[in-house]
Amino acid sequence: MTIHEMAKKTGVSIATISRAINPHTREKVAADTLLKIDQALKKYSYTPNLAARNLRQSSTQTIGVVIPFYRDIFYSAYYMHFLSGVSNTLEGSGYQFKLLTLGQEQKWDHYDFRSGEQVDGLIVSLWFRYFSNRRVLEKIKVPTVVIDDFEEDVKTMFIGGDHVLGGRIAAEHLYSHGHRRVAIITGPSWSRDCQQRVKGFQAFWEQHGETLNQDLVVGADYLQDKAHEAFDQIIKTDPKVTAIFCCTDIMAAGVLERIKELNISCPQDISVIGYDDDFIINARFPYLTSIHVPVYEMAQKAAQYILEHLKSKKSKKLFAGTEFLPVRLIERQSVMNLSSV
Amino acid sequence: MTIHEMAKKTGVSIATISRAINPHTREKVAADTLLKIDQALKKYSYTPNLAARNLRQSSTQTIGVVIPFYRDIFYSAYYMHFLSGVSNTLEGSGYQFKLLTLGQEQKWDHYDFRSGEQVDGLIVSLWFRYFSNRRVLEKIKVPTVVIDDFEEDVKTMFIGGDHVLGGRIAAEHLYSHGHRRVAIITGPSWSRDCQQRVKGFQAFWEQHGETLNQDLVVGADYLQDKAHEAFDQIIKTDPKVTAIFCCTDIMAAGVLERIKELNISCPQDISVIGYDDDFIINARFPYLTSIHVPVYEMAQKAAQYILEHLKSKKSKKLFAGTEFLPVRLIERQSVMNLSSV
């Protein structure tokens, strides 16, 4: 069923059919003609050929979602929340989303991010620096919003969590619970996210007249196993540490495991606070106090921005800006209140 | 950059450019011309307009993946494995995949599953009967493979787990560990999956001269909470039950919770065997013996079938058939060996 066939069936021209099937031109066709056409459309269950439409309009009505596609990452619920957010805001907008999975960086080159090509807009998750190649981002020619981590000098919209705030919140929670000798387990050095968390934490700490022993800020590369060692090192450096701020739930999980191995207990002997509010980790250690990052909302916002930009075709140039959404503390039972003792 | 512009730049015709950019026609172009063209392509970073190509070839080079998109479901790792499987087999095939999320059934009507329209093929997950609307499936005009659950009379390819086998394996495991008084917690009555599991279990049981008290086969609607009640009912019916086969890990989790509440222990006091080998549940109850369903492989196979069918354009008609992949026991520590006592 093409538009031509429909024209023949109804005895009008293809132009009229076209007007009838496009919401914004429907009013230009007479009511009775419309009726006739609609009936025929239903009768022959006609649907327009999108490729033709896309070609003609140089747009695809789909926005691409780029995420790294490795087992470990993907199985965290993080991207599920992310996809839900995108999906739900796109629903009913007339836009679809297409998942562009990103195995190796080289795959980027296969995509050509021009308008009307494959996608009209893009939401890119740059959780891992590995993938955040400026050269690639600069090639993109459609409105893009970057999630999670960004390149300072690339002009795109960025939406992320306010991790300075997160670090601050963690610090405050520990501080208000009477902890003074604390340690931090952070991620790899390139991780801007972790830097921010640590920064926020330290800022609070110093503002309250405490000094943080820099030897107690140890990295564990986002790795659960490495957190074991990090914990050992911390304990060796200062056996009297009462709390550990882990920049990632996965590393917190490592600490919790190690703690169990060593037959000491959390929070009685030592407090732990995580970051990410990771569903999976939370299933294993349902008592882990953590900082929740609003991925779902981030995704929603990202999709909304792109939608708005696409609909108001005023400016051709890509928008830019950064937005940091507040994170919040999820208090569970892994932090001991020392003050009340 | 269009093909015309490239033709002008290189001084050849658009036909030659077209030949050069399509792998299967490259050999028809002279080596030196090819060189010249390739340089120009790179220089101007030309990429063909997919909409035009799709229109011309009536194909989209993308296959659609339809999954229900509700928070609870989506956050189980099940669909992550599923997507990984699809993604990985599609990688390098020239096909992309597009995630079609399915909120309300009505959304189906928005999609028009004709070849060259939006997708060239379809992988549909019908985990929930709710979504499996025959009318809709029959509308689909591209090669389709259905995953998880199927309509008996709709002619499509189906790939699922062999759940009769799964039930059998569970039964055998319990039996060989000396259990004779057992109960089953099953899903909602419409669930074909659960029916099969129960069927397999019962078949084994009867083959070994045992009779299964039908009052001990209770439903819990796939719900964790309802499994609490189901457990209570079982215990009330027969306090001497030694093992429970749960048709779903999520229901097993409910049982495990209830057991803990009642201050009895698994497997010492009662054995539990789950089904699905659910990552999330396994994080919480790492000792739960369960039946693993090879989702990843199912997805791979589904993608492969579609790919094959698409590449050999011999038959236009959709293929059909059913394939049940073997499931396997993942033995952990929730089943007590009564024989060795």
Add this chain to the structure above:
DNA sequence: CTGTTAGCGCTTTCAT
């Protein structure tokens, strides 16, 4: 080996 040409199905001026 290369070029010319038709046309995929649609939207959109421009006439009427």
Add this chain to the structure above:
DNA sequence: ATGAAAGCGCTAACAG
């Protein structure tokens, strides 16, 4: 309010 016609960028059949 409707129709005629151009053309989006590409591939494939045909001719040379």
